[in-house]
Amino acid sequence: MNRKVAFYTLGCKLNYSETSSIGRLFNNAGYQTVDFSDTPDVFVINTCSVTDHADKKCRKVVKEALKISPNAYVTIVGCYAQLKPKEIAEIPGVDMVLGAAEKFQIVDHITDLTKNPKTLIYNQPVSEANEFIPAWSFGDRTRTFLKVQDGCDYSCSFCTIPLARGSSRSDTIEHAVEQAREIGRSGVKEIVLTGVNLGDFGIRGGERRDRFFDLVKALDEVEEIDRIRISSIEPNLLTDDIIEFVALSKRFMPHFHIPLQSGSDKILGLMRRRYKRELYANRVAKIKELMPDCCIGVDVIVGFPGETREDFIGTYNFLNELNVSYLHVFTYSERENTPAAEMKGSVPGSTRAERSKMLHILSDKKRRAFYESQLSKVNEVLFEGDIKDGFMHGFTRNYVKVKTKFDPVLVNELKTALLTQISPDGDVEITESEEMFAH
Numbered sequence: 434m435n436r437k438v439a440f441y442t443l444g445c446k447l448n449y450s451e452t453s454s455i456g457r458l459f460n461n462a463g464y465q466t467v468d469f470s471d472t473p474d475v476f477v478i479n480t481c482s483v484t485d486h487a488d489k490k491c492r493k494v495v496k497e498a499l500k501i502s503p504n505a506y507v508t509i510v511g512c513y514a515q516l517k518p519k520e521i522a523e524i525p526g527v528d529m530v531l532g533a534a535e536k537f538q539i540v541d542h543i544t545d546l547t548k549n550p551k552t553l554i555y556n557q558p559v560s561e562a563n564e565f566i567p568a569w570s571f572g573d574r575t576r577t578f579l580k581v582q583d584g585c586d587y588s589c590s591f592c593t594i595p596l597a598r599g600s601s602r603s604d605t606i607e608h609a610v611e612q613a614r615e616i617g618r619s620g621v622k623e624i625v626l627t628g629v630n631l632g633d634f635g636i637r638g639g640e641r642r643d644r645f646f647d648l649v650k651a652l653d654e655v656e657e658i659d660r661i662r663i664s665s666i667e668p669n670l671l672t673d674d675i676i677e678f679v680a681l682s683k684r685f686m687p688h689f690h691i692p693l694q695s696g697s698d699k700i701l702g703l704m705r706r707r708y709k710r711e712l713y714a715n716r717v718a719k720i721k722e723l724m725p726d727c728c729i730g731v732d733v734i735v736g737f738p739g740e741t742r743e744d745f746i747g748t749y750n751f752l753n754e755l756n757v758s759y760l761h762v763f764t765y766s767e768r769e770n771t772p773a774a775e776m777k778g779s780v781p782g783s784t785r786a787e788r789s790k791m792l793h794i795l796s797d798k799k800r801r802a803f804y805e806s807q808l809s810k811v812n813e814v815l816f817e818g819d820i821k822d823g824f825m826h827g828f829t830r831n832y833v834k835v836k837t838k839f840d841p842v843l844v845n846e847l848k849t850a851l852l853t854q855i856s857p858d859g860d861v862e863i864t865e866s867e868e869m870f871a872h
């Protein structure tokens with residue numbers, strides 16, 4: 434069988450790791466993975482429900498796919514497929530829609546590639562998606578996203594993820610360690626630990642068996658991997674013992690991404706987040722006390738219902754004073770079947786956009802200040818394989834993006850470098866350094 438399959442992924446890192454794993458299922462069944470433009474027999478589109486206009490994006494990708502290969506079999510999986518299977522089934526040219534509990538059985542479902550006017554839908558209630566299916570992204574040799582947790586038991590009032598991915602469940606520590614070793618042996622230097630609510634790691638069969646900190650300690654012993662990053666962790670789950678451990682670890686990078694969402698306790702309450710802003714500020718202070726050069730990224734949502742000008746200015750000032758390195762700014766948008774969508778005090782679109790713009794500018798300022806604080810310092814860089822205008826990029830341990838003239842020998846190598854200056858495009862220029870980097 435010489436069948437070809439191509440993938441398109443929308444959304445988060447978890448989706449990327451799952452697309453890679455689905456790709457391996459196809460390869461094991463004899464399919465060859467090809468580029469989207471390479472006239473595949475099957476297209477798999479892994480969708481997201483968090484991104485705005487998920488439906489429009491999905492529609493567009495299907496249209497493009499069928500332009501390339503009009504007779505190809507089109508399958509849609511992912512969060513949007515779980516939440517709105519019927520809506521997707523109405524998109525012309527879609528042959529099959531698979532929900533959260535079915536997506537990893539995709540190869541078994543695709544038996545006949547004949548296009549059928551009636552779209553097949555396999556979509557059980559999300560409560561059926563209670564098994565943990567491991568996944569990791571492959572293909573990019575430098576960095577791999579390793580999924581160790583899925584689903585979420587929190588009920589943030591704006592979020593559809595628990596509806597799309599089900600309840601919290603995790604891999605075992607033994608299996609995650611085994612996968613990390615395997616990934617390391619394949620030549621990958623850096624793993625990004627990924628999950629929906631990663632800090633909640635440790636639930637299996639509906640019961641808590643381990644804690645995230647146990648996983649961190651176990652992975653720290655994996656000699657095949659040089660670097661491990663924690664993709665994102667809720668502030669209430671980022672405990673002192675984790676911070677203290679990372680501060681002394683050679684493998685866990687001094688880099689945290691911690692969702693804040695709002696700097697107003699009133700809004701945090703409406704969002705049903707499980708902390709107040711004081712806890713967040715304490716987490717940041719603790720990290721910076723132990724790791725002054727640690728990079729800290731922040732997720733923040735603007736325009737949540739009830740967010741007054743004062744609330745927003747409070748968030749802005751809070752972030753301005755906080756010693757963090759960059760922001761990921763999300764503009765609130767109503768999601769069906771969420772409590773927030775029913776709340777009073779909707780913020781006009783233009784105000785949402787204005788607030789988003791202000792925080793984007795603040796983020797640029799924060800990033801630049803963080804980068805400036807790193808100049809004249811020596812750090813270890815892992816170089817990536819990209820090439821743009823004759824330059825290649827890499828990241829320091831504390832996630833400063835650096836650039837240097839492309840040299841194929843450097844790809845996927847760890848080198849010590851001196852950070853010299855910020856280039857006009859915002860990346861940091863480096864020179865090689867003989868100095869040993871002290872971890």
Ligand code: SF4
Nearest residue numbers: 585587588589592594
């Ligand atoms: S912690 Fe909140 S925002 Fe994150 S996935 Fe769970 S419900 Fe959604």
